[in-house]
Amino acid sequence: MAQAYSALGSTVTLLEAAERLLTREEPFAGEQLHEALVERGVDVRVGVEARAVRRDGASVTVDLSDGERVEATKSWWRLGVVPGPTIWASKPSASSRESRLPSMTRCVCRGLPWLYAIGDVNERWLLTHIAKYQAHVACEVIDGGQARATRDGGGAPRVVFTDPQVAAVGLTLQAAKDQRLNARAYDVLSSATAGAGFYGRDTPGTSRLVVDEDRGVIVGATFTGTDVADWLHAATIALVGEIPVERLWEAVPAFPTRSEIWLNLLEKRETELAREHDEAPVLIEQVRRATLALTQAAAAISEDRMLVPDRLATSLRHLLVIYVIAGRLDGGPATRSRHGDQR
Numbered sequence: 001m002a003q004a005y006s007a008l009g010s011t012v013t014l015l016e017a018a019e020r021l022l023t024r025e026e027p028f029a030g031e032q033l034h035e036a037l038v039e040r041g042v043d044v045r046v047g048v049e050a051r052a053v054r055r056d057g058a059s060v061t062v063d064l065s066d067g068e069r070v071e072a073t074k075s076w077w078r079l080g081v082v083p084g085p086t087i088w089a090s091k092p093s094a095s096s097r098e099s100r101l102p103s104m105t106r107c108v109c110r111g112l113p114w115l116y117a118i119g120d121v122n123e124r125w126l127l128t129h130i131a132k133y134q135a136h137v138a139c140e141v142i143d144g145g146q147a148r149a150t151r152d153g154g155g156a157p158r159v160v161f162t163d164p165q166v167a168a169v170g171l172t173l174q175a176a177k178d179q180r181l182n183a184r185a186y187d188v189l190s191s192a193t194a195g196a197g198f199y200g201r202d203t204p205g206t207s208r209l210v211v212d213e214d215r216g217v218i219v220g221a222t223f224t225g226t227d228v229a230d231w232l233h234a235a236t237i238a239l240v241g242e243i244p245v246e247r248l249w250e251a252v253p254a255f256p257t258r259s260e261i262w263l264n265l266l267e268k269r270e271t272e273l274a275r276e277h278d279e280a281p282v283l284i285e286q287v288r289r290a291t292l293a294l295t296q297a298a299a300a301i302s303e304d305r306m307l308v309p310d311r312l313a314t315s316l317r318h319l320l321v322i323y324v325i326a327g328r329l330d331g332g333p334a335t336r337s338r339h340g341d342q343r
């Protein structure tokens with residue numbers, strides 16, 4: 001809405017309590033949106049909370065946690081949605097927030113097997129398509145079917161309709177790492193295809209795939225840029241179908257469409273993995289340097305104790321580089337080539 005109002009000519013101040021915009025998405029998504037808003041003239045303030053709001057005649061004043069004060073003619077709040085208490089009034093054990101929630105997969109309320117909760121009311125993921133998905137599951141379950149809602153968690157497909165648009169499905173890189181996946185991210189410019197020329201050369205935006213390299217499948221995708229929302233479904237199919245990334249080479253995108261972004265992403269992954277193959281000589285050199293540094297540290301112990309921490313720090317630095325490179329060269333799926341052969 002900040003972007004819409006500023007586009008219509010209003011002077012807009014956007015307050016965000018978190019340290020960045022779109023905290024659930026990849027950091028670059030929030031950063032690019034932040035930049036776009038500032039470019040449009042929006043006063044974006046992150047890491048700041050509203051402490052008090054009052055209306056005085058035609059103006060609204062908001063006191064902020066950093067001691068600043070914002071004055072405006074209108075204020076618009078988006079603070080989240082919580083179901084009203086009346087809907088749960090008949091529930092016996094409604095004391096804790098957790099106990100109010102329906103079971104995760106069948107849309108049935110805990111302790112109330114005759115009551116189904118679909119959509120925003122179950123607080124799973126507040127989106128129209130998720131409500132529709134859960135409605136489908138609930139109908140199947142009521143009909144005696146075995147359907148389960150498993151795709152309505154935090155990784156559900158989502159689009160922020162700003163300019164640049166932010167479209168994402170699955171996990172961010174950080175979320176994947178938090179789940180202890182052997183996850184790697186591959187980024188390309190969203191405008192780096194011939195088809196993108198129809199939308200303006202060098203328009204800002206990033207496309208990222210997050211790949212679980214142990215399984216060789218996509219676990220997350222994020223696209224930012226102009227009109228990227230419809231790119232999302234291809235990523236959703238690849239993710240839900242757990243299609244091996246190597247297999248995606250067979251899904252040839254037509255030239256000159258913006259779908260060639262998939263080609264760019266696959267090439268980026270292949271290039272990065274291939275580059276690591278060439279890191280073996282670097283590894284040998286690092287081993288040589290670390291050995292030298294350790295020898296010097298040992299010599300320093302007998303000569304000049306002041307030099308010991310310095311020399312040890314140098315050798316540790318070399319050892320760290322060796323550890324990182326050796327981890328990448330460890331013959332895991334991360335080193336698999338397009339044709340499936342292992343180093």
Ligand SMILES: Cc1cc2nc3c(=O)[nH]c(=O)nc-3n(C[C@H](O)[C@H](O)[C@H](O)COP(=O)(O)OP(=O)(O)OC[C@H]3O[C@@H](n4cnc5c(N)ncnc54)[C@H](O)[C@@H]3O)c2cc1C
Nearest residue numbers: 084086087118119120121125126127128129130131159161
């Ligand atoms: C500004 C805004 C923009 C959004 N944009 C998007 C978007 O772009 N894409 C997207 O996927 N989602 C978007 N959403 C979220 C989306 O609107 C909701 O996730 C979706 O509407 C949820 O559907 P629902 O049927 O669960 O709830 P609702 O659509 O809220 O329907 C619930 C209905 O129940 C009625 N009701 C409430 N209490 C009672 C009662 N006691 N008795 C009888 N009736 C009652 C309400 O009046 C309402 O009509 C947006 C939401 C907002 C607020």
